[in-house]
Amino acid sequence: MASKAQSENWSDETICSICLEFFTNPVSLECGHNFCRHCITRCCETNSVNCCPECRREFPGIPSAINWALASLAEKAQKLKQSQKEQKSKLLCEEHEEELKLFCDTDKKRICVICRDAREHKSHNCIPIKEAVDIYKDQMKSSFISLSKKISEFQEMELQQKQTISKIKVKQTTFG
Structure with missing residues (x-):
């Protein structure tokens, strides 16, 4: 070839x-x-x-x-x-030149069917890649929602701090 x-x-x-x-x-x-x-x-x-x-x-x-x-x-x-x-x-296994169809949840990497049966991954939790994608997608969504809430809270606090600072500045110019 x-x-x-x-x-x-x-x-x-x-x-x-x-x-x-x-x-x-x-x-x-x-x-x-x-x-x-x-x-x-x-x-x-x-x-x-x-x-x-x-x-x-x-x-x-x-x-x-x-x-x-x-x-x-x-x-x-x-x-x-x-x-x-x-x-x-189609991503291929470097060692076996087989399509990477599985995800080793223990090692957090894609593997082929032959690798799953090898000693290195024998006792590991391996799932189909599509299944792993769905799991990690759900985790990402959950993390995104949590981070979005925290950002909103910080933005609200920042707004309150700015309002407090401007009230203090107004008081200083009035009394100063």
Whole structure:
């Protein structure tokens, strides 16, 4: 299997330097540079002379023949990138390369099913991650409500202190 760096390296070659997206209906210029047909057409419409956006070499007309090999590569690169994003969204155990589906409540960390059965977590309380999320969400809500009440109380005290201070200042200016 190709390494991540290698796959990113070749997939960079399937990106249009104008729109910075994967090629759509790529065309090749005489200089050898490739662009989406739509991008190079738009580029030519805005300039009086048709020249390559990368090397500035002039070319006669807007190419219409699609580079099907490059189009196919761009499609494969796009699918690979999507697949890599999906894999990243699933967190994997560094040791077993299994999806982290459990939460060890004792160690307060995510673990895989194999880790749960290992000596390290054998006697620990492990629950499904979704369940742990619900539990911690409830705890966070409770803490938030408690903190919100304390903030309100402190704000009320601060207001009372300010009122007291202004009453004292008024008295001092009256008697002073």
